[in-house]
Amino acid sequence: MTPDEMLTGKYISMLNRLGQAHLAAKMKAHDIGSGQYSFLLILYHHDGLSQEALSAKLLIDKGTTARAISKLEAAGYVRRTKNREDRRAYHVFLTDKARELQPELHQAIMEWNEKMLEVLSPEERLQLYSMLKRISDNTLKNLKECEGTHTTE
Amino acid sequence: MTPDEMLTGKYISMLNRLGQAHLAAKMKAHDIGSGQYSFLLILYHHDGLSQEALSAKLLIDKGTTARAISKLEAAGYVRRTKNREDRRAYHVFLTDKARELQPELHQAIMEWNEKMLEVLSPEERLQLYSMLKRISDNTLKNLKECEGTHTTE
Numbered sequence: 001m002t003p004d005e006m007l008t009g010k011y012i013s014m015l016n017r018l019g020q021a022h023l024a025a026k027m028k029a030h031d032i033g034s035g036q037y038s039f040l041l042i043l044y045h046h047d048g049l050s051q052e053a054l055s056a057k058l059l060i061d062k063g064t065t066a067r068a069i070s071k072l073e074a075a076g077y078v079r080r081t082k083n084r085e086d087r088r089a090y091h092v093f094l095t096d097k098a099r100e101l102q103p104e105l106h107q108a109i110m111e112w113n114e115k116m117l118e119v120l121s122p123e124e125r126l127q128l129y130s131m132l133k134r135i136s137d138n139t140l141k142n143l144k145e146c147e148g149t150h151t152t153e
Numbered sequence: 154m155t156p157d158e159m160l161t162g163k164y165i166s167m168l169n170r171l172g173q174a175h176l177a178a179k180m181k182a183h184d185i186g187s188g189q190y191s192f193l194l195i196l197y198h199h200d201g202l203s204q205e206a207l208s209a210k211l212l213i214d215k216g217t218t219a220r221a222i223s224k225l226e227a228a229g230y231v232r233r234t235k236n237r238e239d240r241r242a243y244h245v246f247l248t249d250k251a252r253e254l255q256p257e258l259h260q261a262i263m264e265w266n267e268k269m270l271e272v273l274s275p276e277e278r279l280q281l282y283s284m285l286k287r288i289s290d291n292t293l294k295n296l297k298e299c300e301g302t303h304t305t306e
Contacts, residue, residue, distance in 0.1 A: 004282055009172050009266050011285035013191065016169035017212045018292050019162050024214075038166065059170045061177075113162050119291040120284060128284045129157055131277060132164035138272040139171050 019112050026108035030101060031075045035060075036068045037105065040077065043094050044102055050083065051090045077101070172265050179261035183254060184228045188213075189221045190258065193230065196247050197255055203236065204243045230254070 020034040027037075038058050043049065049057070055065035069092055072078045077098040083089035117125050173187040180190075191211050196202065202210070208218035222245055225231045230251040236242035270278050 004279070006263060006266050008270060008278070008282050008285060009262060011282070011289045012165055012168050013172065014212075014289050015165050015285065015292070018289070018296070019166065021212050021296075059167075059174050109162060110159060113159050115295070116288050116292055117161060119287050124284060125161070126157070127280065128288075129161050129164070131273060131281045132161060132168065134272055135269050135281075136164045136167050136171070139168070139269055142268070143171070143174075 015116065019116070022112045022115065023105075023108055026111070027105065030104075032077070033068070033071060035064070036072050036077075039065070039068055039072060039092075040094070040098055040101070040105065041109075043078065043092060043098070047094050048091050051080070051092055054092060072098075168269065172269070175265045175268065176258075176261055179264070180258065183257075185230070186221070186224060188217070189225050189230075192218075192221055192225060192245075193247070193251055193254070193258065194262075196231065196245060196251070200247050201244050204233070204245055207245060225251075 023037055024034045032040075038060070039054055042054060042057055046053075046057075051065055051069055052062065054060075054069070055062050058065070060068075069078060069080065069090075073080060076095060078092050078094055080090040080092055083091060117128070120128060176190055177187045185193075191213070192207055195207060195210055199206075199210075204218055204222055205215070207213075207222070208215050211218070213221075222231060222233065222243075226233060229248055231245050231247055233243040233245055236244060270281070273281060
């Protein structure tokens with residue numbers, strides 16, 4: 001690995017922060033912190049997921065997840081219900097307010113992608129997407145294999 | 154933009170979280186939260202930077218920066234001194250404890266880059282790095298131009 005390639009993670013982290021800053025600016029009026037969008041984006045496709053499953057899906061630790069969900073609840077975007085069998089487990093449901101926000105949030109995300117990719121040719125955009133998908137899928141697969149190893153040990 | 158390309162930001166965000174999870178696991182013994190590494194990594198090259206400059210360099214808002222620096226201070230990794238001219242401004246300095254951590258932190262970051270890129274050929278790694286650098290540089294340039302516009306308006 002060349003010293004340059006070592007900086008791949010640095011640029012990923014920088015681009016992630018730039019994206020969060022873009023979203024924060026676009027969604028300023030809506031009282032949502034930058035770390036909270038990811039939860040809404042998952043819930044739009046998996047409404048009613050448990051807090052634990054949200055945490056696992058996003059690879060965000062349980063404490064941070066609990067704080068983010070509390071903030072979203074206080075701001076009126078989600079409500080929590082207790083699991084009938086396990087009273088310590090919560091399921092998270094979107095409110096109408098969150099549903100109404102969806103088009104605007106998707107628009108802001110689309111704008112961010114366009115802004116970020118404007119400097120690349122159509123072929124490069126596709127190349128970048130496909131490489132990021134491959135490394136992301138591979139890393140997730142490795143992670144799951146490791147977790148599998150841990151639990152059977 | 155194809156629907157696939159719209160997901161570029163999603164993969165960047167996912168890879169960033171995977172990287173943070175990797176670092177958190179590797180650095181577990183050191184009492185540092187996942188959001189706090191970025192500050193140390195900047196300070197290794199710019200020791201004594203003001204809290205405001207750290208916040209601007211990392212594009213992390215002032216409140217989050219202040220909380221991260223407080224935690225790093227409480228854990229003994231940085232100390233703060235007040236600016237002589239502006240008593241509300243703080244400069245942040247690394248402690249010996251933080252300096253001692255540097256090789257281990259760099260090792261963990263190197264491992265993460267290797268893990269993440271293992272699925273790509275040497276040519277693809279270079280391509281990915283160079284595309285991420287271009288989109289990152291371009292987005293930062295646009296952001297600075299916008300800020301310039303705002304301040305002169």
